[in-house]
Amino acid sequence: MAEQAVVEKMSEMQVDEKKKGGTEGGKDGGKKKAKNAAGQSAGRAELTPAPEYIDKRLSLYTKLKAEHDALMAERAAKDSRAIKVTLPDGKVVDAESWKTTPYQVACGISQGLADNTVIAKVNNGVWDLDRPLEEDCSLQLLKFDDEEAQAVYWHSSAHILGEAMENVYGGCLCYGPPHRERLLLRHVLGEHC
Template sequence: MLSEAVWGFSSAAAALRPSPAEIRSRRNTVFSREQERQRALYPRIEKIEVSLKGPGLDGTLLIMNKGMSTPLSCARHLTEYHVNNSALALVDGELWPLHQPLTDSCTLTLLTFNDSDPTLLNEAYWRSCSALLGQVLETAFKDDYTVELLSTPEIPVTSGAFCCDAVLDPQLDSWTPSPKTKYFGVDGIVCSQESLRSLTRGAQQLIHQNLAWEPLEVAPSVALEVFSHSRWKQEEVEQKASDSPKGTVMLYRCGDHVLLSGGPLVARTGLCSQYEVTAMHSLGQGPWGHHRRTQGLSLPLQLQAHHTIWRRLRQRAEKLVRTVNISVLYLTQPADRSLSAFQGLLDGCPDNCLPHVLPAP
Protein backbone atom coordinates (compact mmCIF):
# COMPACT_ATOMS: atom_id res chain seq x y z
CA MET A 1 0.00 0.00 0.00
CA LEU A 2 0.98 3.67 -0.12
CA SER A 3 2.16 3.46 3.47
CA GLU A 4 5.18 1.50 2.27
CA ALA A 5 6.24 4.15 -0.20
CA VAL A 6 5.74 7.66 1.15
CA TRP A 7 6.53 10.29 3.41
CA GLY A 8 9.22 10.69 5.96
CA PHE A 9 7.58 13.57 7.83
CA SER A 10 6.71 13.53 11.52
CA SER A 11 4.52 15.76 13.63
CA ALA A 12 4.30 16.62 17.29
CA ALA A 13 0.54 16.91 16.87
CA ALA A 14 0.37 13.37 15.54
CA ALA A 15 1.96 12.09 18.74
CA LEU A 16 -0.80 13.68 20.83
CA ARG A 17 -3.74 12.09 19.05
CA PRO A 18 -4.65 8.38 18.84
CA SER A 19 -3.22 6.60 15.84
CA PRO A 20 -5.58 5.57 13.02
CA ALA A 21 -5.28 1.97 14.23
CA GLU A 22 -6.30 2.98 17.76
CA ILE A 23 -9.25 4.97 16.41
CA ARG A 24 -10.41 1.97 14.35
CA SER A 25 -10.15 -0.25 17.42
CA ARG A 26 -12.24 2.16 19.52
CA ARG A 27 -14.89 2.44 16.82
CA ASN A 28 -15.10 -1.35 16.61
CA THR A 29 -15.44 -1.63 20.38
CA VAL A 30 -18.40 0.76 20.46
CA PHE A 31 -20.00 -0.92 17.42
CA SER A 32 -19.69 -4.41 18.95
CA ARG A 33 -21.01 -3.23 22.31
CA GLU A 34 -24.11 -1.70 20.73
CA GLN A 35 -24.60 -4.74 18.49
CA GLU A 36 -24.59 -7.02 21.53
CA ARG A 37 -26.98 -4.71 23.39
CA GLN A 38 -29.47 -4.85 20.54
CA ARG A 39 -29.22 -8.64 20.28
CA ALA A 40 -29.96 -8.89 24.00
CA LEU A 41 -33.32 -7.21 23.39
CA TYR A 42 -34.58 -10.61 22.18
CA PRO A 43 -33.74 -12.99 25.07
CA ARG A 44 -36.40 -15.52 24.06
CA ILE A 45 -36.83 -17.07 20.65
CA GLU A 46 -40.03 -15.79 19.07
CA LYS A 47 -41.23 -16.97 15.68
CA ILE A 48 -42.27 -14.73 12.80
CA GLU A 49 -43.75 -15.52 9.39
CA VAL A 50 -41.83 -14.39 6.31
CA SER A 51 -43.80 -14.51 3.06
CA LEU A 52 -41.50 -14.57 0.04
CA LYS A 53 -42.12 -12.75 -3.23
CA GLY A 54 -40.30 -13.10 -6.52
CA PRO A 55 -39.92 -15.46 -9.50
CA GLY A 56 -40.77 -18.99 -8.37
CA LEU A 57 -41.13 -17.92 -4.73
CA ASP A 58 -44.64 -16.46 -4.52
CA GLY A 59 -46.58 -18.30 -1.83
CA THR A 60 -43.46 -19.58 -0.05
CA LEU A 61 -43.72 -19.09 3.71
CA LEU A 62 -40.77 -19.36 6.09
CA ILE A 63 -40.95 -19.50 9.89
CA MET A 64 -37.97 -17.52 11.21
CA ASN A 65 -36.67 -16.13 14.51
CA LYS A 66 -37.62 -12.57 15.47
CA GLY A 67 -34.65 -10.24 15.94
CA MET A 68 -32.20 -12.96 14.91
CA SER A 69 -33.01 -14.14 11.38
CA THR A 70 -31.98 -11.93 8.47
CA PRO A 71 -32.92 -11.91 4.77
CA LEU A 72 -29.71 -13.87 4.20
CA SER A 73 -30.94 -16.48 6.70
CA CYS A 74 -34.08 -16.79 4.57
CA ALA A 75 -32.01 -17.14 1.39
CA ARG A 76 -30.16 -20.07 2.98
CA HIS A 77 -33.49 -21.90 3.21
CA LEU A 78 -33.89 -21.60 -0.56
CA THR A 79 -31.14 -22.35 -3.09
CA GLU A 80 -27.44 -21.70 -3.58
CA TYR A 81 -28.40 -19.23 -6.31
CA HIS A 82 -30.33 -17.08 -3.83
CA VAL A 83 -27.46 -17.16 -1.33
CA ASN A 84 -24.78 -16.24 -3.87
CA ASN A 85 -26.70 -13.70 -5.95
CA SER A 86 -28.91 -11.85 -3.47
CA ALA A 87 -27.41 -8.46 -2.66
CA LEU A 88 -30.22 -6.53 -0.98
CA ALA A 89 -33.82 -7.10 0.07
CA LEU A 90 -37.22 -5.47 0.17
CA VAL A 91 -39.06 -6.00 3.45
CA ASP A 92 -42.69 -4.91 3.19
CA GLY A 93 -41.54 -2.79 0.26
CA GLU A 94 -38.73 -1.08 2.19
CA LEU A 95 -35.07 -1.49 1.23
CA TRP A 96 -33.44 -3.76 3.78
CA PRO A 97 -29.77 -4.81 4.15
CA LEU A 98 -29.27 -8.54 3.76
CA HIS A 99 -27.60 -8.85 7.19
CA GLN A 100 -30.14 -6.78 9.14
CA PRO A 101 -32.35 -8.84 11.50
CA LEU A 102 -36.07 -9.07 10.80
CA THR A 103 -38.13 -7.74 13.69
CA ASP A 104 -41.66 -8.75 12.69
CA SER A 105 -43.67 -10.90 10.29
CA CYS A 106 -43.26 -9.47 6.81
CA THR A 107 -43.10 -9.97 3.05
CA LEU A 108 -39.60 -10.41 1.65
CA THR A 109 -38.20 -9.92 -1.85
CA LEU A 110 -34.56 -10.80 -2.51
CA LEU A 111 -32.91 -8.46 -5.03
CA THR A 112 -30.25 -9.50 -7.57
CA PHE A 113 -28.44 -7.70 -10.39
CA ASN A 114 -30.29 -9.90 -12.90
CA ASP A 115 -33.70 -8.50 -11.93
CA SER A 116 -35.74 -6.81 -14.65
CA ASP A 117 -35.46 -3.46 -12.86
CA PRO A 118 -32.28 -3.32 -10.75
CA THR A 119 -32.39 0.46 -10.27
CA LEU A 120 -32.44 0.45 -6.45
CA LEU A 121 -29.79 -2.25 -6.28
CA ASN A 122 -27.52 -0.42 -8.73
CA GLU A 123 -27.71 2.69 -6.57
CA ALA A 124 -26.82 0.64 -3.48
CA TYR A 125 -23.94 -0.98 -5.37
CA TRP A 126 -22.48 2.38 -6.38
CA ARG A 127 -22.79 3.54 -2.77
CA SER A 128 -21.04 0.36 -1.61
CA CYS A 129 -18.18 0.88 -4.06
CA SER A 130 -17.70 4.35 -2.59
CA ALA A 131 -17.70 2.87 0.92
CA LEU A 132 -15.04 0.36 -0.14
CA LEU A 133 -12.93 3.16 -1.59
CA GLY A 134 -13.18 5.10 1.67
CA GLN A 135 -12.03 2.04 3.60
CA VAL A 136 -8.99 1.72 1.34
CA LEU A 137 -8.10 5.40 1.65
CA GLU A 138 -8.32 5.31 5.43
CA THR A 139 -5.66 2.59 5.65
CA ALA A 140 -3.50 3.57 2.65
CA PHE A 141 -1.06 5.79 4.54
CA LYS A 142 1.30 5.32 7.44
CA ASP A 143 -0.16 5.68 10.91
CA ASP A 144 1.59 9.06 11.17
CA TYR A 145 -1.00 10.50 8.79
CA THR A 146 -4.71 10.98 9.28
CA VAL A 147 -7.35 10.65 6.59
CA GLU A 148 -10.65 12.41 7.28
CA LEU A 149 -13.41 10.85 5.18
CA LEU A 150 -16.09 13.35 4.22
CA SER A 151 -19.68 12.49 3.37
CA THR A 152 -19.98 10.39 0.23
CA PRO A 153 -21.85 12.28 -2.50
CA GLU A 154 -24.89 10.43 -3.84
CA ILE A 155 -23.98 10.04 -7.51
CA PRO A 156 -25.96 8.06 -10.09
CA VAL A 157 -24.34 5.19 -11.97
CA THR A 158 -24.76 7.15 -15.21
CA SER A 159 -22.14 9.65 -13.98
CA GLY A 160 -19.52 7.07 -14.96
CA ALA A 161 -17.65 6.97 -11.64
CA PHE A 162 -18.29 6.56 -7.93
CA CYS A 163 -16.55 8.97 -5.56
CA CYS A 164 -15.10 9.35 -2.10
CA ASP A 165 -14.21 12.80 -0.75
CA ALA A 166 -11.51 13.10 1.88
CA VAL A 167 -9.10 15.47 3.58
CA LEU A 168 -5.60 14.05 3.92
CA ASP A 169 -3.22 14.93 6.72
CA PRO A 170 -2.04 18.58 6.39
CA GLN A 171 1.50 17.23 6.02
CA LEU A 172 0.41 15.81 2.66
CA ASP A 173 -1.07 19.03 1.27
CA SER A 174 2.00 19.55 -0.88
CA TRP A 175 2.34 15.88 -1.89
CA THR A 176 3.50 15.68 -5.50
CA PRO A 177 4.79 12.26 -6.66
CA SER A 178 7.62 11.83 -9.16
CA PRO A 179 7.19 14.02 -12.26
CA LYS A 180 8.27 11.10 -14.44
CA THR A 181 4.94 9.40 -13.84
CA LYS A 182 1.62 10.16 -15.53
CA TYR A 183 -0.91 11.81 -13.23
CA PHE A 184 -4.64 12.23 -12.98
CA GLY A 185 -6.30 15.23 -11.41
CA VAL A 186 -7.05 18.91 -11.67
CA ASP A 187 -5.52 21.99 -10.06
CA GLY A 188 -2.09 20.45 -10.10
CA ILE A 189 -0.49 17.04 -9.78
CA VAL A 190 -2.28 14.93 -7.20
CA CYS A 191 -1.86 11.21 -7.79
CA SER A 192 0.41 8.96 -9.85
CA GLN A 193 -0.63 5.89 -11.77
CA GLU A 194 1.36 3.75 -9.36
CA SER A 195 -0.50 5.26 -6.40
CA LEU A 196 -3.82 4.56 -8.11
CA ARG A 197 -2.74 0.97 -8.78
CA SER A 198 -1.80 0.64 -5.12
CA LEU A 199 -5.26 1.81 -4.07
CA THR A 200 -6.83 -0.59 -6.57
CA ARG A 201 -4.83 -3.49 -5.12
CA GLY A 202 -6.07 -2.56 -1.65
CA ALA A 203 -9.68 -2.66 -2.85
CA GLN A 204 -9.18 -5.96 -4.62
CA GLN A 205 -7.79 -7.50 -1.45
CA LEU A 206 -10.97 -6.52 0.42
CA ILE A 207 -13.09 -7.90 -2.42
CA HIS A 208 -11.17 -11.19 -2.31
CA GLN A 209 -11.86 -11.46 1.44
CA ASN A 210 -15.61 -11.31 0.69
CA LEU A 211 -16.29 -9.26 3.82
CA ALA A 212 -19.84 -8.58 4.97
CA TRP A 213 -21.18 -5.05 5.31
CA GLU A 214 -22.81 -5.42 8.75
CA PRO A 215 -25.63 -2.89 9.29
CA LEU A 216 -26.48 -1.39 12.67
CA GLU A 217 -29.18 1.22 13.20
CA VAL A 218 -28.24 3.33 16.23
CA ALA A 219 -29.22 6.39 18.23
CA PRO A 220 -27.22 9.55 17.46
CA SER A 221 -25.48 9.34 20.85
CA VAL A 222 -23.96 5.98 19.88
CA ALA A 223 -22.84 7.24 16.48
CA LEU A 224 -21.30 10.33 18.09
CA GLU A 225 -19.31 8.05 20.38
CA VAL A 226 -18.20 5.92 17.43
CA PHE A 227 -16.94 9.00 15.59
CA SER A 228 -15.72 10.94 18.62
CA HIS A 229 -12.38 11.62 16.89
CA SER A 230 -13.88 12.95 13.66
CA ARG A 231 -15.07 16.55 13.68
CA TRP A 232 -16.69 16.11 10.26
CA LYS A 233 -18.52 12.88 11.14
CA GLN A 234 -19.90 14.46 14.32
CA GLU A 235 -21.67 17.08 12.22
CA GLU A 236 -22.75 14.49 9.65
CA VAL A 237 -24.30 12.30 12.38
CA GLU A 238 -26.34 15.22 13.68
CA GLN A 239 -27.49 16.13 10.17
CA LYS A 240 -28.53 12.58 9.24
CA ALA A 241 -30.33 12.10 12.56
CA SER A 242 -32.32 15.30 12.03
CA ASP A 243 -33.28 14.12 8.53
CA SER A 244 -34.32 10.63 9.70
CA PRO A 245 -38.02 10.08 10.52
CA LYS A 246 -36.96 7.83 13.40
CA GLY A 247 -34.13 10.10 14.51
CA THR A 248 -31.59 7.30 14.06
CA VAL A 249 -28.56 6.80 11.83
CA MET A 250 -27.25 3.73 10.02
CA LEU A 251 -23.74 2.45 10.64
CA TYR A 252 -21.99 -0.33 8.75
CA ARG A 253 -18.93 -2.38 9.59
CA CYS A 254 -16.71 -4.05 7.02
CA GLY A 255 -13.82 -5.92 8.61
CA ASP A 256 -12.48 -3.40 11.14
CA HIS A 257 -13.79 -0.35 9.29
CA VAL A 258 -16.91 1.38 10.66
CA LEU A 259 -18.70 3.90 8.47
CA LEU A 260 -21.76 6.11 8.36
CA SER A 261 -23.95 5.53 5.32
CA GLY A 262 -26.62 7.64 3.69
CA GLY A 263 -28.40 4.57 2.31
CA PRO A 264 -28.31 0.77 2.17
CA LEU A 265 -25.19 -1.11 1.09
CA VAL A 266 -25.04 -4.48 -0.67
CA ALA A 267 -24.36 -7.61 1.35
CA ARG A 268 -20.63 -8.16 0.87
CA THR A 269 -17.48 -6.97 -0.84
CA GLY A 270 -17.32 -10.16 -2.91
CA LEU A 271 -20.27 -8.93 -4.99
CA CYS A 272 -17.85 -6.48 -6.62
CA SER A 273 -16.02 -7.83 -9.65
CA GLN A 274 -14.04 -5.52 -11.90
CA TYR A 275 -12.95 -2.64 -9.65
CA GLU A 276 -10.43 0.08 -10.37
CA VAL A 277 -9.46 3.37 -8.73
CA THR A 278 -9.20 5.76 -11.66
CA ALA A 279 -8.39 9.27 -10.39
CA MET A 280 -7.75 11.57 -7.47
CA HIS A 281 -8.76 15.19 -8.03
CA SER A 282 -8.05 18.25 -5.95
CA LEU A 283 -11.21 20.15 -5.03
CA GLY A 284 -9.23 22.96 -3.43
CA GLN A 285 -9.38 24.32 0.08
CA GLY A 286 -12.55 23.57 2.03
CA PRO A 287 -13.80 24.11 5.59
CA TRP A 288 -11.94 21.00 6.79
CA GLY A 289 -8.72 21.44 4.83
CA HIS A 290 -7.57 20.45 1.36
CA HIS A 291 -10.47 18.46 -0.12
CA ARG A 292 -9.68 15.66 -2.58
CA ARG A 293 -12.06 13.53 -4.59
CA THR A 294 -10.99 9.98 -5.36
CA GLN A 295 -12.96 8.22 -8.10
CA GLY A 296 -13.36 4.66 -9.29
CA LEU A 297 -15.19 2.29 -11.60
CA SER A 298 -16.67 -1.13 -10.94
CA LEU A 299 -19.06 -3.75 -12.27
CA PRO A 300 -20.86 -6.31 -10.09
CA LEU A 301 -19.97 -9.98 -10.02
CA GLN A 302 -22.81 -11.02 -12.33
CA LEU A 303 -21.64 -8.74 -15.15
CA GLN A 304 -18.54 -8.64 -17.33
CA ALA A 305 -17.12 -6.01 -19.66
CA HIS A 306 -14.83 -6.73 -22.59
CA HIS A 307 -11.40 -5.14 -22.05
CA THR A 308 -11.93 -2.62 -24.86
CA ILE A 309 -15.19 -1.47 -23.27
CA TRP A 310 -13.58 -1.37 -19.85
CA ARG A 311 -10.84 0.89 -21.21
CA ARG A 312 -13.44 3.34 -22.54
CA LEU A 313 -15.32 3.29 -19.25
CA ARG A 314 -12.09 3.86 -17.33
CA GLN A 315 -11.18 6.87 -19.45
CA ARG A 316 -14.58 8.34 -18.70
CA ALA A 317 -14.19 7.59 -14.97
CA GLU A 318 -10.93 9.57 -14.87
CA LYS A 319 -12.78 12.84 -15.50
CA LEU A 320 -13.80 14.86 -12.48
CA VAL A 321 -17.35 14.13 -11.38
CA ARG A 322 -18.90 17.48 -10.53
CA THR A 323 -21.44 16.76 -7.83
CA VAL A 324 -23.68 19.81 -8.26
CA ASN A 325 -24.08 19.40 -12.01
CA ILE A 326 -24.80 15.72 -11.69
CA SER A 327 -27.34 16.28 -8.93
CA VAL A 328 -29.25 18.72 -11.13
CA LEU A 329 -29.15 16.32 -14.08
CA TYR A 330 -30.33 13.44 -11.93
CA LEU A 331 -33.24 15.37 -10.43
CA THR A 332 -34.50 16.50 -13.84
CA GLN A 333 -34.54 13.04 -15.41
CA PRO A 334 -37.97 11.43 -15.95
CA ALA A 335 -39.01 9.41 -12.92
CA ASP A 336 -39.42 6.22 -14.94
CA ARG A 337 -35.89 6.29 -16.35
CA SER A 338 -34.08 3.42 -14.64
CA LEU A 339 -30.58 2.01 -14.77
CA SER A 340 -30.66 -1.40 -16.37
CA ALA A 341 -27.80 -3.58 -15.17
CA PHE A 342 -25.25 -0.77 -15.62
CA GLN A 343 -25.98 -0.44 -19.34
CA GLY A 344 -26.27 3.29 -18.68
CA LEU A 345 -22.51 3.36 -18.23
CA LEU A 346 -22.16 2.54 -21.91
CA ASP A 347 -23.94 5.63 -23.22
CA GLY A 348 -21.84 6.97 -26.05
CA CYS A 349 -20.17 3.65 -26.91
CA PRO A 350 -20.70 2.28 -30.44
CA ASP A 351 -23.70 -0.02 -30.77
CA ASN A 352 -21.47 -2.92 -31.77
CA CYS A 353 -19.76 -2.70 -28.36
CA LEU A 354 -22.90 -3.47 -26.36
CA PRO A 355 -22.85 -7.27 -26.81
CA HIS A 356 -19.55 -7.38 -24.92
CA VAL A 357 -21.33 -6.59 -21.64
CA LEU A 358 -23.09 -9.80 -20.76
CA PRO A 359 -24.13 -11.67 -17.61
CA ALA A 360 -21.31 -13.85 -16.36
CA PRO A 361 -21.74 -17.52 -17.30
Protein backbone atom coordinates in the same frame (compact mmCIF):
# COMPACT_ATOMS: atom_id res chain seq x y z
CA MET B 1 -3.22 23.32 3.75
CA ALA B 2 -0.46 24.48 1.41
CA GLU B 3 1.02 21.99 -1.01
CA GLN B 4 4.45 22.08 0.70
CA ALA B 5 2.86 21.32 4.09
CA VAL B 6 1.07 18.31 2.59
CA VAL B 7 4.33 17.04 1.10
CA GLU B 8 6.07 17.45 4.47
CA LYS B 9 3.25 15.67 6.30
CA MET B 10 3.31 12.78 3.82
CA SER B 11 7.11 12.46 4.10
CA GLU B 12 6.68 11.84 7.85
CA MET B 13 4.69 8.71 7.07
CA GLN B 14 6.64 5.66 5.95
CA VAL B 15 5.44 2.62 4.06
CA ASP B 16 5.75 -0.52 6.17
CA GLU B 17 7.60 -3.06 3.98
CA LYS B 18 6.57 -5.96 6.26
CA LYS B 19 2.89 -5.32 5.53
CA LYS B 20 3.73 -4.98 1.86
CA GLY B 21 5.64 -8.26 1.86
CA GLY B 22 8.85 -6.82 0.37
CA THR B 23 12.24 -8.47 0.78
CA GLU B 24 15.86 -7.35 0.45
CA GLY B 25 17.96 -8.04 -2.65
CA GLY B 26 17.14 -8.49 -6.31
CA LYS B 27 17.42 -6.34 -9.46
CA ASP B 28 14.80 -3.80 -8.42
CA GLY B 29 16.96 -1.51 -6.26
CA GLY B 30 17.25 -3.92 -3.37
CA LYS B 31 13.50 -4.39 -2.87
CA LYS B 32 11.38 -7.21 -4.21
CA LYS B 33 7.74 -6.25 -4.67
CA ALA B 34 5.04 -8.46 -3.19
CA LYS B 35 3.14 -10.52 -5.73
CA ASN B 36 -0.45 -11.66 -5.64
CA ALA B 37 -1.66 -15.13 -6.71
CA ALA B 38 -1.55 -14.09 -10.38
CA GLY B 39 2.08 -12.98 -10.05
CA GLN B 40 1.23 -9.26 -10.30
CA SER B 41 2.62 -6.57 -8.02
CA ALA B 42 0.52 -6.24 -4.88
CA GLY B 43 0.72 -2.42 -5.10
CA ARG B 44 1.00 0.11 -2.32
CA ALA B 45 1.13 -0.84 1.32
CA GLU B 46 -0.60 0.89 4.21
CA LEU B 47 1.04 3.91 5.82
CA THR B 48 2.88 3.58 9.10
CA PRO B 49 1.97 5.11 11.42
CA ALA B 50 -1.69 5.01 10.49
CA PRO B 51 -3.50 8.35 10.71
CA GLU B 52 -4.57 9.00 14.33
CA TYR B 53 -8.29 9.26 13.57
CA ILE B 54 -8.37 5.67 12.29
CA ASP B 55 -7.66 4.23 15.75
CA LYS B 56 -10.27 6.54 17.29
CA ARG B 57 -12.85 5.51 14.70
CA LEU B 58 -12.07 1.81 15.11
CA SER B 59 -12.30 2.10 18.89
CA LEU B 60 -15.71 3.78 18.64
CA TYR B 61 -16.91 1.17 16.13
CA THR B 62 -15.75 -1.69 18.37
CA LYS B 63 -17.57 -0.21 21.37
CA LEU B 64 -20.81 0.42 19.45
CA LYS B 65 -20.67 -3.01 17.77
CA ALA B 66 -20.31 -4.75 21.16
CA GLU B 67 -23.30 -2.79 22.51
CA HIS B 68 -25.35 -3.66 19.41
CA ASP B 69 -24.42 -7.35 19.57
CA ALA B 70 -25.41 -7.48 23.25
CA LEU B 71 -28.76 -5.84 22.47
CA MET B 72 -29.41 -8.28 19.59
CA ALA B 73 -28.54 -11.26 21.82
CA GLU B 74 -30.88 -9.96 24.52
CA ARG B 75 -33.72 -9.51 22.05
CA ALA B 76 -33.13 -12.96 20.56
CA ALA B 77 -33.25 -14.49 24.05
CA LYS B 78 -36.26 -12.54 25.38
CA ASP B 79 -38.37 -11.46 22.41
CA SER B 80 -38.01 -14.24 19.84
CA ARG B 81 -41.27 -15.69 18.55
CA ALA B 82 -42.61 -17.44 15.46
CA ILE B 83 -43.21 -15.09 12.53
CA LYS B 84 -44.43 -15.42 8.92
CA VAL B 85 -42.35 -14.13 6.02
CA THR B 86 -44.24 -13.53 2.77
CA LEU B 87 -42.23 -13.79 -0.45
CA PRO B 88 -43.11 -11.95 -3.70
CA ASP B 89 -44.68 -15.11 -5.20
CA GLY B 90 -47.07 -15.33 -2.22
CA LYS B 91 -45.29 -18.24 -0.55
CA VAL B 92 -45.13 -17.90 3.25
CA VAL B 93 -42.03 -19.05 5.13
CA ASP B 94 -41.88 -19.73 8.87
CA ALA B 95 -39.13 -17.87 10.75
CA GLU B 96 -38.15 -16.65 14.22
CA SER B 97 -38.09 -12.96 15.09
CA TRP B 98 -34.70 -11.58 16.17
CA LYS B 99 -33.00 -14.78 14.94
CA THR B 100 -33.82 -15.51 11.27
CA THR B 101 -32.11 -13.29 8.68
CA PRO B 102 -33.01 -12.63 5.03
CA TYR B 103 -29.84 -14.52 4.07
CA GLN B 104 -31.08 -17.60 5.93
CA VAL B 105 -34.43 -17.36 4.16
CA ALA B 106 -32.59 -17.10 0.82
CA CYS B 107 -30.49 -20.19 1.71
CA GLY B 108 -33.71 -22.06 2.45
CA ILE B 109 -34.87 -21.32 -1.09
CA SER B 110 -31.54 -22.03 -2.83
CA GLN B 111 -27.85 -21.45 -2.19
CA GLY B 112 -27.55 -19.87 -5.64
CA LEU B 113 -30.16 -17.27 -4.73
CA ALA B 114 -28.40 -16.58 -1.42
CA ASP B 115 -25.02 -16.21 -3.15
CA ASN B 116 -26.42 -13.76 -5.71
CA THR B 117 -28.55 -11.63 -3.39
CA VAL B 118 -27.05 -8.18 -2.76
CA ILE B 119 -29.64 -6.72 -0.38
CA ALA B 120 -33.10 -7.49 0.98
CA LYS B 121 -36.22 -5.39 1.21
CA VAL B 122 -38.39 -5.97 4.27
CA ASN B 123 -41.83 -4.34 4.12
CA ASN B 124 -40.45 -2.27 1.20
CA GLY B 125 -37.49 -0.94 3.21
CA VAL B 126 -33.85 -1.78 2.43
CA TRP B 127 -32.58 -4.39 4.92
CA ASP B 128 -29.12 -5.94 5.41
CA LEU B 129 -28.95 -9.64 4.62
CA ASP B 130 -27.53 -10.45 8.07
CA ARG B 131 -29.94 -8.29 10.07
CA PRO B 132 -32.51 -10.43 11.90
CA LEU B 133 -36.16 -10.07 10.96
CA GLU B 134 -38.24 -8.52 13.74
CA GLU B 135 -41.87 -9.31 12.92
CA ASP B 136 -44.24 -10.74 10.29
CA CYS B 137 -43.15 -9.16 7.04
CA SER B 138 -42.91 -9.22 3.29
CA LEU B 139 -39.44 -10.04 1.96
CA GLN B 140 -37.83 -9.35 -1.40
CA LEU B 141 -34.33 -10.61 -2.20
CA LEU B 142 -32.65 -8.25 -4.67
CA LYS B 143 -29.90 -9.38 -7.03
CA PHE B 144 -27.42 -7.12 -8.84
CA ASP B 145 -29.73 -6.68 -11.83
CA ASP B 146 -32.02 -4.57 -9.60
CA GLU B 147 -31.30 -0.79 -9.55
CA GLU B 148 -31.69 -0.56 -5.76
CA ALA B 149 -29.26 -3.44 -5.29
CA GLN B 150 -26.78 -1.70 -7.59
CA ALA B 151 -27.10 1.52 -5.56
CA VAL B 152 -26.36 -0.40 -2.34
CA TYR B 153 -23.42 -2.18 -3.99
CA TRP B 154 -21.87 1.05 -5.29
CA HIS B 155 -22.42 2.84 -1.98
CA SER B 156 -20.69 0.01 -0.08
CA SER B 157 -17.89 -0.03 -2.66
CA ALA B 158 -17.37 3.71 -2.12
CA HIS B 159 -16.84 3.08 1.59
CA ILE B 160 -14.26 0.37 0.84
CA LEU B 161 -12.43 2.64 -1.62
CA GLY B 162 -12.53 5.48 0.91
CA GLU B 163 -11.00 3.27 3.60
CA ALA B 164 -8.26 2.18 1.20
CA MET B 165 -7.48 5.80 0.34
CA GLU B 166 -7.27 6.72 4.03
CA ASN B 167 -4.97 3.80 4.84
CA VAL B 168 -2.70 4.16 1.81
CA TYR B 169 -2.55 7.94 1.33
CA GLY B 170 -3.25 9.11 4.88
CA GLY B 171 -6.08 11.40 3.91
CA CYS B 172 -9.43 11.81 5.55
CA LEU B 173 -12.55 10.86 3.61
CA CYS B 174 -15.02 13.69 4.05
CA TYR B 175 -17.58 13.25 1.28
CA GLY B 176 -18.20 10.50 -1.17
CA PRO B 177 -21.64 9.20 -1.96
CA PRO B 178 -21.57 7.47 -5.33
CA HIS B 179 -23.57 8.96 -8.17
CA ARG B 180 -25.25 7.17 -11.04
CA GLU B 181 -22.61 8.29 -13.57
CA ARG B 182 -19.48 8.45 -11.40
CA LEU B 183 -17.84 7.83 -8.06
CA LEU B 184 -16.74 10.97 -6.25
CA LEU B 185 -14.63 10.81 -3.12
CA ARG B 186 -13.47 14.05 -1.53
CA HIS B 187 -10.35 13.52 0.46
CA VAL B 188 -8.48 15.93 2.72
CA LEU B 189 -4.81 15.43 3.45
CA GLY B 190 -3.08 16.68 6.55
CA GLU B 191 -4.28 18.36 9.72
CA HIS B 192 -7.84 19.08 8.58
CA CYS B 193 -9.01 15.51 9.20
